[in-house]
Each structure stands twice: as C-alpha cells, then as structure tokens.
Amino acid sequence: MERRKFLKGAALGAGATALATPALAQGGKTMTIVSTWPRDFPGLGISAQRLAARIGQLSDGALNVEYFAAGERVGAFDSFDEVASGNAQAYIAADYYWTGKHPGFAYFTSVPFGMSTPEWNAWIRFGGGQQLWDEVSGEFGLKAFACGSTGTQAGGWFNKEIESADDLKGLKMRMPGLGGQVLSKLGASTVSLPGSQIYENLVSGAIDATEWVGPYNDYFMKFYEAAKFYYTAGMHEPGGGLAMGMNASWWGGLSDYEKAIIEAACVEEHAYAHDETIAKNGEYLTKLVDEQGVQVRSFNDDVWDSFGEAAAEVFEETRDHSELAARINDDFQAKLREMGNMMAQFEIGYVNQRNRVLGLGE
Structure with missing residues (x-):
C-alpha cells in the first residue's frame, strides 16, 4: 500500500480527524510552520x-x-535550517534531531537515563531549563517552547531477543540523539531516520x-510485520518534550x-499530547499482543548496566564539546538527582506499592 495513503487511513481509523490549515484572515502576520x-x-x-490549528x-x-x-x-530534517534562515517562521520537531x-x-x-516527563517539565519551567534552551537555540537564531510529550518511550522493535550487550553488536538500528550514541558505544550501527522512512527500511x-514512540x-x-520482539521502557527516551522552534527575529x-x-497554545498541546498518549498506550499494547502476536520483553539488569556504562561515556564526550554543552549537562544532571530522589520516595514509592497491592505489571 502506498505509504501516504496508509498513514492517512490509519489516522482516521484511530478515530482522529484530519485537521485543516486555518483559512487566512486579512491583515494578520503570517506564521508558516514546517x-x-x-x-x-x-x-x-x-x-x-x-497545535497549528489552535x-x-x-x-x-x-x-x-x-x-x-x-x-x-521541505524534508523533515531540513526544518531547522528552513526556520533558522527565516524562510519559515516555526518548526515542530524533536530537538534532539539537531545534535549535529x-x-x-x-x-x-530527552537523553539516556534522563528525566521523566514530569521531572523534565519541572526543570524547563521552574528549574532553569528554559533559560538554557534559550541560550543554545539563540546561537542559531531560534526561540523554542515545549509543545508535546510522549512519556516514557518503548525500548524498541527487534528481530531477535536482546539478552546481553553482545546481542547489540553489529545490530543496525534507528535511534537518534544521545541514545543512538550509547548503542554505538556497545557495537551497534545506528542511524537517524524520519518517521516516514522507518517502516520501509x-x-x-x-x-x-x-x-x-510507544504502543499507540x-x-x-x-x-x-518485520520485528516481533517489542521491548518496554527504553533508556534512550524516558520523557521530555517535543519542540516548537521559532525564528528568533520573527518572534522578537x-x-x-x-x-x-x-x-x-504550546503549553496546552504539550499536556494534551502527553495525556492522549498515556490514555491510549494500554489499549494499543493489548492490540499489538492479541491481534498481531507481538512478544513483549524487558531488558534485563545486565543490559541496563551496559547501557549505563556507555551513557556515562557519552555524557563526558558531550561535556567536552563546549562550555555551554557542559553547563547544560551539569545543570540537567544536578536537577535530575534532586528531583529523582524525591520522585523515588514519593511518586514512584506510591506507584510501586499500589501496583504490588493490586497485582499490576505481573
């Protein structure tokens, strides 16, 4: 089936409706979003x-x-340059596409072993994260806001079980951002593909x-159709957000x-997208298992430990890039430990005990 037709049909099948571009009114400023x-x-x-319609x-x-x-x-990965140059006013993307x-x-x-969505939201809005985001975006003539979240993402789809780090050696996998660099440290060959090209590859x-992303x-x-082993919680994208990046001169x-x-509108959609995903993930995980015979797996502790060791190397290399990269990493890691300690004792402590009593996740 032709890919565009499939995707359109899939969206409508999910109960979604196509959202038309709003009609242009007279006298307003143009905002072209890619x-x-x-x-x-x-x-x-x-x-x-x-978001665009809103x-x-x-x-x-x-x-x-x-x-x-x-x-x-423009092509998916040309969105950054289209907006930085002023040819368009804004992009909607995942900013880790721009680590190059x-x-x-x-x-x-999101980064490996990073913040969950609630933690990341707190860092961005109340912990100085937005100011650091403004600084790195400003170097390229951009201004960005969070505008969507998918929560903790799945570890991925594999055509074999991953029982040790050795099973990753030589594996060709689509994974962008610092998570892809972690896998490369473990011997995998990683690529960053736009969503529309993953299936065919x-x-x-x-x-x-x-x-x-996740089940939904x-x-x-x-x-x-090509990989039956579906791994739960991934180290690469535990939370965080999507971005609306705007041309800074236009914004000003x-x-x-x-x-x-x-x-x-960005704040509204950030919450809406996250809540929608959480609401639908359970339903579609059941469909994957019951309708398609998907086999759900979780990475074992040895694999997680290998991920952690490789991630530590990636963070050090990231810090070495520049003074700004080091400041972003160090602030992120400090806030992660501060909030993560609290989350472990309160939010996660409660969820773990609730699930034990109710027999969830067994």
Missing part, C-alpha cells in the same frame, strides 16, 4: 496539526497560520531494529499578545 512529521501521522503528526484559532486573525507536514515544503548542530539540543527532547532489512503510535507503523517582532497566544 514539521518533521508526515500529515495525519497518528499521534505526533496529528498533535502538530492540532494557534490560528486563539489568535482570532492576528496570526495567519500555514502548516506544512514533512515533505510538503549542537549536542546540547538533546537535553531539550525495517521491512527491507536495511535496519534490524528501531525505536519509535507504534501500532499504526506496522513494525510488527511579535506583540506581547501574539507571543502569549503561541506560548499558551
């Missing part, structure tokens, strides 16, 4: 379209929003494994009202 997600893409793509709706004509999905104006520009961008999506054998998003990608020319509209 995205790294295909149109009507279940989960991520629909979230981006919803900005236009809230602005009541002050902002004329034009939305272009991946490939409609600066490794600090990874911390503003997995089915053809060009890659042996892939991570994407992954169900529609049909990765189970907006009124306070226009800025407030964009920021409010």
Whole structure:
C-alpha cells in the first residue's frame, strides 16, 4: 500500500480527524510552520496539526497560520535550517534531531537515563531549563517552547531477543540523539531516520531494529510485520518534550499578545499530547499482543548496566564539546538527582506499592 495513503487511513481509523490549515484572515502576520512529521501521522503528526490549528484559532486573525507536514515544503530534517534562515517562521520537531548542530539540543527532547516527563517539565519551567534552551537555540537564531510529550518511550522493535550487550553488536538500528550514541558505544550501527522512512527500511532489512514512540503510535507503523520482539521502557527516551522552534527575529517582532497566544497554545498541546498518549498506550499494547502476536520483553539488569556504562561515556564526550554543552549537562544532571530522589520516595514509592497491592505489571 502506498505509504501516504496508509498513514492517512490509519489516522482516521484511530478515530482522529484530519485537521485543516486555518483559512487566512486579512491583515494578520503570517506564521508558516514546517514539521518533521508526515500529515495525519497518528499521534505526533496529528498533535502538530492540532497545535497549528489552535494557534490560528486563539489568535482570532492576528496570526495567519500555514502548516506544512514533512515533505510538503521541505524534508523533515531540513526544518531547522528552513526556520533558522527565516524562510519559515516555526518548526515542530524533536530537538534532539539537531545534535549535529549542537549536542546540547538533546537535553531539550530527552537523553539516556534522563528525566521523566514530569521531572523534565519541572526543570524547563521552574528549574532553569528554559533559560538554557534559550541560550543554545539563540546561537542559531531560534526561540523554542515545549509543545508535546510522549512519556516514557518503548525500548524498541527487534528481530531477535536482546539478552546481553553482545546481542547489540553489529545490530543496525534507528535511534537518534544521545541514545543512538550509547548503542554505538556497545557495537551497534545506528542511524537517524524520519518517521516516514522507518517502516520501509525495517521491512527491507536495511535496519534490524528501531525505536519509535510507544504502543499507540507504534501500532499504526506496522513494525510488527518485520520485528516481533517489542521491548518496554527504553533508556534512550524516558520523557521530555517535543519542540516548537521559532525564528528568533520573527518572534522578537511579535506583540506581547501574539507571543502569549503561541506560548499558551504550546503549553496546552504539550499536556494534551502527553495525556492522549498515556490514555491510549494500554489499549494499543493489548492490540499489538492479541491481534498481531507481538512478544513483549524487558531488558534485563545486565543490559541496563551496559547501557549505563556507555551513557556515562557519552555524557563526558558531550561535556567536552563546549562550555555551554557542559553547563547544560551539569545543570540537567544536578536537577535530575534532586528531583529523582524525591520522585523515588514519593511518586514512584506510591506507584510501586499500589501496583504490588493490586497485582499490576505481573
């Protein structure tokens, strides 16, 4: 089946509706948004379209929003340069796609053994994370806000079981960001592919494994046609957020009202996307197992320990990149330990005991 038609049909099958670009009003400022997600893409793509539509709706004509999905104006990974150059006003993406520009961008999506979504939200909004994000984005003429979250992502799809770090050697896997660098340390060959290209590469054998998001998003990608082993919680993307990155010069020319509209829409969609994913993940994990015969697995402690050792090396190399990269890493790690200690005693402590009493996760 032709890929675009499949994705559109999958989205509609999930109960989603195609979100049209708002009609242009007269007299407002143009806001052209490009995205790294295909149109009507279940989960991520629909979230981006919803955000674009919401900005236009809230602005009541002050902002004329034009939305272009991946490939409609520029390629997915060309979105950064399109906005930094001023050819478009904003992108919606995962900022860890831009680690080739600066490794600090990874911390503003997610990093190995990093913060869960609640922790990351707290760091961005109340712990100085936004200021550091402004600093690294500002080096490229950008201003960014969080605009979506998928929670803790799955460890990925594999065509064999992973019982030790040795099973990763020679494995060809799609995994962007610092997580991909961790796997490379363990002997895997990693690539960063846009979402629209993963399925064909997995089915053809060009890659042996892939991570994407989680059960809700992954169900529609049909990765189970080529890989039956689906691993739960991954080290590479425990939480964090997606980004709306805007051209800083354009942003600076907006009124306070226009800025407030964009920021409010981003905050709204950030929460909406996360809640939608959590609500649907359980349903679609059941579908993957019952309908498609997917075999759910979890990485054992030895594999996790290998991930941890490799991650420590990656963080040191990231710190060596620049003074700014070191400051971002060090602030992130310090806040992670501060909040993580509290979370372990309160949030996680409660969830573990609740699940034990109710017999959940067995």
